[in-house]
Amino acid sequence: MSIKDKESEIVEEFAMFEDWDGKYEYLIDLGKDLPAISAEYKTDDYKIKGCQSQVWLHAELIGGRVRFTADSDAIITKGIIALLVRVFDDETPDAIAEADLQFINEIGLAQHLSPTRSNGLLSMIKQMKMYAIAFKVQNT
Amino acid sequence: MYNLKDLANTVLSSAEIREQFPVLGISVNGRPLVYLDNGATSQKPKCVIDSLAKYYNEQNANIHRGVHTLSQEATSLFESTRSSLKRFLNAEHEHEIIFTSGTTQGINLVAHSFGKAFINKGDEVIISALEHHSNIVPWQMMCEDKGAVLRVIPMNNAGELDLSVLASMLSNKTKIIAITHVSNALGTINPVEEIIALAKQYKIPVLIDGAQAVQHQQVDVRKLDCDFYVFSAHKMFGPTGVGVLYGKEKWLNAMPPYMGGGDMIKTVTFEKTEYNELPHKFEAGTPNIADVIAFGESIRFMEEIGFDTIRIREEELLQYATQKLSEIDGLRIFGTAAKKTGVISFNIEGLHPYDVGTILDQLGIAVRTGHHCTQPIMDYYRIPGTVRASFAFYNTMEEVDVLSAGIKKAIKMLKR
Structure with a gap:
């Protein structure tokens, strides 16, 4: 499934919820x-510097595809990472590097995109795109 | 126009008081805003907002230079805020009031200029475990530069300082004590009177960070006998970008300027510059004229409401909120000092403060989450951060109920 298809799938899933609490509960479940x-990999080396919640991200290239694993100490943040992992995991470095993600806006979580958040x-x-680019460079 | 003081004394939580603050009437995420992040910044009353518009509509001119009428009027408005502040703080002289961009700049100014003049290798600077980063880092920078030593008064589990330790730390090596009046993260009111009295025995000057104090209680710098007192306008219902450094005349005169530029000079040649006198020596460049003038309005507003009313309202809110929140299963309050301002810092067992804050935000409740720029306090409790609700006199008991219900909803959602 392409990144675009996975995004559409997520948008459809979130469209089922009429109110914010449904969306957030789904995010928490994810x-x-x-x-x-x-x-x-749950060490400082793999930590993405955020102000409030800690996020760990690991990536490796297996058979030309990037495999991501990640974690966070905050559950809502972890839900958001779960979405990102779902979209980017098992894709080629090219596809990840070129992807222009739209689903976050479309599922009403755009507030989490603000750089001040x-x-x-x-x-x-x-960071996920950086990994993809690094793998790309490694392979050429 | 009704008298605000009478109003405040008769109907404390009345809609009329809240009506003075336009933003309190807005909705956030489809719910009426419950603003409980006053420790970060307070909301602004109409008179402050109107003053800003009026300045740019009718009064704008540069100050202290122009011969023309508009400039002279702007100068006089600007200086009248200084005079209000002298009265507000009971300072001895108007020129002991230095306008800054905020508390952070005030502390940096003193750390830099006092440090330059009076601190040498091996000297000691004392701060406390309760400081905001802005009362830690400027001193660290100065100490590193000078080869001086930064020492820290420890705190106990309740978030109170141990003054017996302070007594043992003082010596003729101690050159300055910089301490917060009220902890931004925990709400602890420090016994600054006792700290200053101890320091006086060794003739050690004391800087008080009043950023979280001046909006809650009357501060009399002469009665306190502190050497420096710094704070920000935006936490006291005034505009952002303005702060005050109060300093005793003798220190301000003895300290070198912090920044060079216009307004702070008497004569300039390429060989030498003679500095202007106080307060201009420390106010290089065109100041934040509009906001200083509007700050004058917020001082007037606070004086009309009165600190008695402010204190009574905030104590009621703190007491009620402490009781309501303590009833919630798994909620732990950090900072249980005997003397506190209207701040409740808390965590829910097993939940990250970020998650709790995010759900509260969805409910229109504005709180602060994180380390509150006080990482050493969070390290003390071994937590990543807290959720902090901080009250102002315009908050209501109903809002405390909304907060309490919001926390319960967050727990329900996050612990499913």
Whole structure:
């Protein structure tokens, strides 16, 4: 499934909720279901600098596709990461580097995109793309 | 026009008081705003907002220079705020009131200029465990520069300072004590009178960070006998970008300027500059004229409401909120000092403050989450941060109920 298709799927899922609490509860559930990151990657080296909640992100290239695992100590942040991992995981470095994510706006979580928000959503996306670019360079 | 003081004394939580603050009537995320982030910045009454518009519509001119009428009028409005502040703080001289951009600049100014003149290698500067980063980092920078030592008065679990330790820290090496009047993260009111009295025994000057105090209680700098007192206008219903450094004349005269530029000079040649006298020596460049003038309105507003009313309202809110929040399962309040301002810093067992704050925001409740620029306090409690509700006299008991219900809703959602 392409990144665009996965985005559409998420937008459809969130469209089922009429009010904010449904959306957030779904996000919290996604956070809880996010596969755990290996303990060896839950260190400062893999931490994305955010102000309030800690986020750990690990990426590796397997068979030409980037595999992401991630975690956070805040559950809403973890839910947002779960969405990002779902969209970017198992995609090629090219596809990730070129992706222009739209779903965050469309599911009504745009407020989390503001650079002043301290959950570092923008930093997460940036970091995932950096990994993709690094793998791209490595492969050429 | 009704008299605000009478109004405040008769119907304390009345809609009329809140009507003075336009933003309190707005909705956030589809709910009426419940603004409980007054420790970060307070809301502004109409008179302050109107003053800003009036200045730019009718009064704008540069000050202290122009021969023309508009400039002279602007100068006189600007200086009248200085005179209000002299009265507000009971300072001895108007020129002991220095306008800054805020508390942070005030502390940086003193750390830099006092440090330059009076601190040498091996000297000691004392701060406390309760300081905001802005009363830690400027001193650290200065100490590093000078080879001086920064020492810290410890706190206990309730968030109170241990003054017996302070007594043992003082010596002739101690060159200045910089301490917060009220903790922004916990609300603790420090016994600054006792600290100053102790310091006086060694003739050590004391700087008080009043950013979280001046909006809650009457501060009399002469009665306190502090050497410096710094604060920001925006936390006391005034505009952002303005602050005050009060300093005793003898220190301000003995300290070198912080910044060079216009307004702070008497004569300039390429060989030498003779500095202007106080307060201009520390006010280089065109100041924040509009906001200083509007700040005068916020002082007038606070004086009309009166500190008795402010104190009674805030104490009631703190007491009620402490009781309501303590009833919530798993909620722990950080900062349980005997003397506190209207601040409740808390966490819910098993929940991240960021998550709680995010849900509260969806409910239209504005609180602060995080380390509140006081990482050493968070390290003391071994927590990443807290949720902080901070009250102003315009908050209501109903808003405390909304907060309490909001926290319960957040727990329900996050602990599903």
